[in-house]
Amino acid sequence: MKGAKVVVELLERQGVEVAFGIPGGVLLPLYDELVDAKFRHILTRHEQCAAHMADGYARVSRKPGVCIATSGPGATNLVTGVATAYMDSSPLVAITGQVATGMLGADAFQEADSFGIMMPITKHNFRVTEAKQLPKVIKRAFGIATTGRFGPVHIDIPSDVFVTDVPEKELDRDYPTPGPRRNLSQLLDAVKLLESSERPTILIGGGAQWSSAGPEIIKLAEILMAPVVTTLMGKGVVPDTHPLVLGVVGMHGRQGANYVLHNCDVLLAIGTRFSDRVTGKVSDFAKSTKIIHVDIDASEIGKNVKGHVALIGDAWTATNALISGLQSRAIKQTEWRARIKAIKEACTCDFDLPGEPIKPQKVIKDLSRYLPEDAIITTEVGQNQMWCSHFLEMNGKRQFITSGGLGTMGFGFPAAIGAKVARPDKVVVDVAGDGSLQMVSHEFATSIQEDIPVVVCLLNNGWLGMVKQWQKLFYEKRYKATTLGKVPDFVKLAQAYGADALRVEKASEVKDAIKRAVKSEVSFLIDIATDPEEDILPMIPPGKKTSDTIYGRCKFKC
Amino acid sequence: MVAVISMLVEDEPGVMQRVMGEFTRKRINVETIVVGKCERDDKARIVLSVTDPAKAQAVIEHLKSMQEVVEVEIVDEMRHEAYALMINGHGEARITGTIQEIEAIIEKTKPEKYIRTISAL
Numbered sequence A: 001m002k003g004a005k006v007v008v009e010l011l012e013r014q015g016v017e018v019a020f021g022i023p024g025g026v027l028l029p030l031y032d033e034l035v036d037a038k039f040r041h042i043l044t045r046h047e048q049c050a051a052h053m054a055d056g057y058a059r060v061s062r063k064p065g066v067c068i069a070t071s072g073p074g075a076t077n078l079v080t081g082v083a084t085a086y087m088d089s090s091p092l093v094a095i096t097g098q099v100a101t102g103m104l105g106a107d108a109f110q111e112a113d114s115f116g117i118m119m120p121i122t123k124h125n126f127r128v129t130e131a132k133q134l135p136k137v138i139k140r141a142f143g144i145a146t147t148g149r150f151g152p153v154h155i156d157i158p159s160d161v162f163v164t165d166v167p168e169k170e171l172d173r174d175y176p177t178p179g180p181r182r183n184l185s186q187l188l189d190a191v192k193l194l195e196s197s198e199r200p201t202i203l204i205g206g207g208a209q210w211s212s213a214g215p216e217i218i219k220l221a222e223i224l225m226a227p228v229v230t231t232l233m234g235k236g237v238v239p240d241t242h243p244l245v246l247g248v249v250g251m252h253g254r255q256g257a258n259y260v261l262h263n264c265d266v267l268l269a270i271g272t273r274f275s276d277r278v279t280g281k282v283s284d285f286a287k288s289t290k291i292i293h294v295d296i297d298a299s300e301i302g303k304n305v306k307g308h309v310a311l312i313g314d315a316w317t318a319t320n321a322l323i324s325g326l327q328s329r330a331i332k333q334t335e336w337r338a339r340i341k342a343i344k345e346a347c348t349c350d351f352d353l354p355g356e357p358i359k360p361q362k363v364i365k366d367l368s369r370y371l372p373e374d375a376i377i378t379t380e381v382g383q384n385q386m387w388c389s390h391f392l393e394m395n396g397k398r399q400f401i402t403s404g405g406l407g408t409m410g411f412g413f414p415a416a417i418g419a420k421v422a423r424p425d426k427v428v429v430d431v432a433g434d435g436s437l438q439m440v441s442h443e444f445a446t447s448i449q450e451d452i453p454v455v456v457c458l459l460n461n462g463w464l465g466m467v468k469q470w471q472k473l474f475y476e477k478r479y480k481a482t483t484l485g486k487v488p489d490f491v492k493l494a495q496a497y498g499a500d501a502l503r504v505e506k507a508s509e510v511k512d513a514i515k516r517a518v519k520s521e522v523s524f525l526i527d528i529a530t531d532p533e534e535d536i537l538p539m540i541p542p543g544k545k546t547s548d549t550i551y552g553r554c555k556f557k558c
Numbered sequence B: 001m002v003a004v005i006s007m008l009v010e011d012e013p014g015v016m017q018r019v020m021g022e023f024t025r026k027r028i029n030v031e032t033i034v035v036g037k038c039e040r041d042d043k044a045r046i047v048l049s050v051t052d053p054a055k056a057q058a059v060i061e062h063l064k065s066m067q068e069v070v071e072v073e074i075v076d077e078m079r080h081e082a083y084a085l086m087i088n089g090h091g092e093a094r095i096t097g098t099i100q101e102i103e104a105i106i107e108k109t110k111p112e113k114y115i116r117t118i119s120a121l
Helices: A003-013 A025-034 A047-061 A073-087 A114-121 A131-145 A168-172 A187-196 A206-210 A214-224 A255-263 A315-326 A335-346 A360-370 A383-391 A412-422 A434-440 A443-449 A465-474 A490-496 A507-517 B015-025 B053-064 B099-109
Strands: A018-021 A040-043 A065-069 A092-098 A124-127 A152-158 A200-204 A228-230 A245-248 A266-270 A290-295 A309-312 A376-379 A399-401 A428-433 A455-460 A500-504 A524-529 B003-010 B030-037 B043-050 B069-075 B082-088 B091-097 B113-118
Touching (some): A003 A131, A025 A092, A040 A443, A047 A065, A047 A073, A047 A399, A065 A073, A073 A114, A073 A152, A092 A114, A092 A131, A114 A124, A114 A152, A114 B015, A187 A290, A187 A309, A187 A315, A200 A214, A214 A228, A214 A315, A228 A255, A245 A383, A255 A335, A290 A315, A309 A315, A360 A383, A360 A507, A376 A383, A376 A412, A383 A455, A383 A465, A399 A412, A412 A443, A412 A455, A428 A434, A434 A455, A455 A490, A455 A507, A490 A500, A490 A524, A507 A524, B003 B015, B003 B082, B015 B030, B015 B043, B043 B053, B053 B069, B082 B099, B091 B099, B099 B113
Parallel strands (some): A018 A040, A018 A065, A124 A152, A200 A228, A200 A266, A228 A245, A266 A290, A376 A399, A376 A428, A455 A524
Antiparallel strands (some): B003 B043, B003 B069, B030 B043, B082 B091, B082 B113
């Protein structure tokens, strides 16, 4: 069996439903086999978006997303998407073509050292130099991507490998990937710390999302009567409507959430790496707090913040172990526990702001109210992302998808398309900024041609808003290279691709626009003129403490 | 202070690049490094020293999580001229000392297989 056929056959055996990609010279033998493949191929307009779509697909389906790019520029274009998946621990299998083995290292046409380039941004990567390695490499790639802490795996395949024969019996050999080392030996220490805690808080991150540990975390919180706060990546794992859930922490976090994070005596951190956006100035973080750090990846323990007790395992297993350890113990009512309700109330405000130009908070309020209760929401990066992080209400059924680690502008739109491929029955909405959307707007072509309708809710303020905000706050309003002006006309742009679109300039019209967009049979852009002077506040300036918070409209007192 | 890290890795192209990439990212300057075929077939051993033991400790888990790294350990002894890992019917033994001491022990015990690194630590 030819190498190209082996690749397709093995992808089918792995249960691949869809691959996102763009062909090229060295990939012709592979694409010839894809003609008869049992899975769908979606032609994107840029390789970066193929990776983002595979990433969005993976986050929704919890199966590895597959993306394909050609050698040289195809591979280098893929890099941003793969790095995004790596930072957010999303399982991808990224396949790139390569020049023939005989040409490797000769600076051949469209040659790049993609094996070397991908190395630091993948969980693992392979360069196949002999066709007979293909079965092992492909099986291992899927195993590595989905074992332990998920992550992207890259496979570089030279063109001659695609046309070389592999004995068919080689395809049947198994190459298992060993599971992660679990270590819950400090469970009793963790239980004792939590039991005797006066002021416990639970912080959950992306690990809880991947492990689907939401209901268990709520159960544990109820046993402990402890507030639950989330990182950006943990948003949506637990319902914001629950009385113990105080929302997202960090630089643009909820003040109630930041208050309990910085004032607890025992912090149970589940599936989070203590990013600088969560801790602020790391040397001042949790100085007198005892931290129980739960992570599936042993190398995360002590990497950014020194914990006192470590549990190595997935969020679901570790949380269940803590539940069984704490269930029969008497948790005493403390002043802290009695205050949670008041803290949550103190952090509740009316952000249904009237008037024009439209306030972004108002748009997020209407999205919370009028999106279907099981909608999938993606974001771009910048102010749009932080408005969602702070204000969007998650009910436990909605899913929130964002580029948390790498912070990739242009992620949300292709990720939404990938998410829609995974769940065509759900409404998928990308909350975008005009800067981010312009990086990937060509993917309207993919969504129309492949009939993958998504909603783009564009907060259009004519600026690279987050950078502008920092120039305003920290560089004395010396604006440079942050104004985007009133180009393009986004409605015409979307319509040029065959999408439907609507311009919204009145606050009262946001509601109807959302209701119309979610019913659309084709991709729909809502171009909302938002107030360029509305900053995303409150904000803890970078590297500073909570006492340095800039509050803006926020009236939180505790 | 010097810390010595000894690791067993797959003997394949690209492994050194991946391992050294981790040191680059963690801003760890490697003082000395010895790498080559070793006591196990299809595997190679990398023995390297770094000046900061705390950093060595911090990088260990990251090295362990690599697919091509089979074993990692920190060799306790510091500033010795030579290091040897020997295997015989009773198992493995690791020794450090002066070149003469190591040579003498290898000569005396006649291990089935051994590797030694001289002036590497």
